[in-house]
Amino acid sequence: MFRFLALTLGLGLVMLTGCNKSGPDSAAAPAGGAPAGKRLTVALMPKSKGNAYFVSCKQGAEQAAKDLGVELIFDGPVNPDPAKQNEIIENWITLGVDVIAAACENKDGISTALKKARDKGIKVVTYDSDANPDARDFFVNQATPEDIGNALMDEAARLCGNEGEFAIITASLTAQNMIEWQKFIEARRVAKYPGMKMVALRPCDDLKDKAQSEATTLLSAYPNLKLLMNICSPAVPGAAEAVKQAGKAGKVKVIGLGLPNENRRYVKDGATDTVILWKTVDLGYLTVQSAVALAKGELKAGATSFHSGKLGDFKIAGDNILLGEPFKFTKDNIDQFDF
């Protein structure tokens, strides 16, 4: 009996901590030039709010909310959790927000909830990761997998002088987005850089320390290696540290997808050559700008371009608002970015 009690208690504890319901971080925008009466409310959802990437998106979103004089609610699961995302959307429907902007953890999972929101007259945009097309009005597309694959492969080839061996460090062998990127990296390699040879692919479980060990091993197992391409963010500083410790900084190039703050020291001392990403702050800004324009009826289906406040004009392809080419952070520009 006691064991059973203890078990239920313990499990209860886990459930409680797993689904802790923390209040939304409400970022109230100053009244500014907003018209009197009810202000427009934008609800912005990250995949998980404990993630530096989405925190920097939020920065841009707050700026846009301030510029436009709208209310911004930022809330999402603590961990990437599709069920929790649905729950929050349901709450927002009850709350009666004007427009929802969501980064979707699970395409099918969230689409039902988003459709329900649309039925209630709430406008929906997605950003970062899309829902099903019929569940939203627009998708703010930060970079297509093809853009990313091309940017990585082009940069690798440029640094290696179009020939030589390189290895890829990924998060896991099953992560769908990374498999997609690898496909485009390989396609680009075959099409444009036959002199480049991919000799190994290693997973690092999305951990910096593990990436460091993997890179250390790769450097010794493949002595002719000219470049390490890291397609998950913790792997970039991990690989750079390994290259430094092996005394091969500058000789073996390091590039990858990552955040400026995590890579700043290595980019500045030359161990890492290029960090590729989009401007996440701009992504947050553009998302809120387009969400508000949509709610106000200024942005309609069929538009081919969109003017986003201080950032200027963006192309729209179908129902995708394009943020543009991936951005390259290098020694020369990395100090202009803080996220």
Next chain:
Amino acid sequence: MKRHFRELSVTGALLLLLLSLAIFAPNFFEPQPLLSRLTAAAPKLVVACGIALVILCRQIDISVGSLFAVCSVSAGLLAAAKLPLPVAVIASVTLGAVGGALNGALVAGVGLPSIVVTLATMVTWREGLRLTQQGVFVNLPDGVQWFGLPMAAGQGIVCGLALAVLLALAYALRFLSVGRFVYAVGSDAEAARLAGIRPRLVTFGVFVLLGALTGLAAVMNLVQSPQVDPGTGRMLELEAIAAVVVGGVAVSGGRGNVWGVLAGFLLLACITPALTYLDVKPYWDKAIQGAVILLAIVADGVRRRKLNR
């Protein structure tokens, strides 16, 4: 010979693996990467030794990975706030011991099953950390990496610490009465109590020790790069438990020693890099590790059935 058959067979397997690497991939023994890998593995070995004590006591702790991350980030933040490194070290070990004491108190004091208690603390530590740190790396100031010493000296200290922990635990388990208490409690807590040992105190003690070792390991890991990844330690509990089980420590408690743990740990730790050197597709990695663990458990099961007959 027969008594240590289990430890010896794991050591044999390890030597076999190393021998085949020497033949097919001599690069594996290049000094710089080898030393780097050993240094990176040293903190995990310390945690594995701590887990071995808990398993010898017939308990389990799956919260060490999360506790490791909490200690790493806390020590990192203290170091980043320009506090002297020894302060950060002491704080990390203390925090680890407190975390271990919490588990110990709930298991030994309240009498809750350790798997549930540590499942709860595992989730709590990890989520709490995610909430406060938001996944952001901690950038350490200069002079923290390798304790502010040249790399070789720092690596020497880290590996030396792991060796010291290993020797101390091996000695204590073999020759000190508290060490024998651990075996006694793990074999039969009631008999141990009748013999005048206080099983609950011993159980509490091993949890605290595991926590403190986890805090120490966090620092040993932290000095190896200039940044702390708050995701660090994820799956560490599984790696450590696997090493302990492969090393011949009985999950039913009371049997095994740290030398077996060392052999099991090295065997598992060599598999991943070995596959890279041998140019085997990474898809095999976890499958092979799993097979080794399964083999170890089956060997134990067969042995137990023979003993019972």
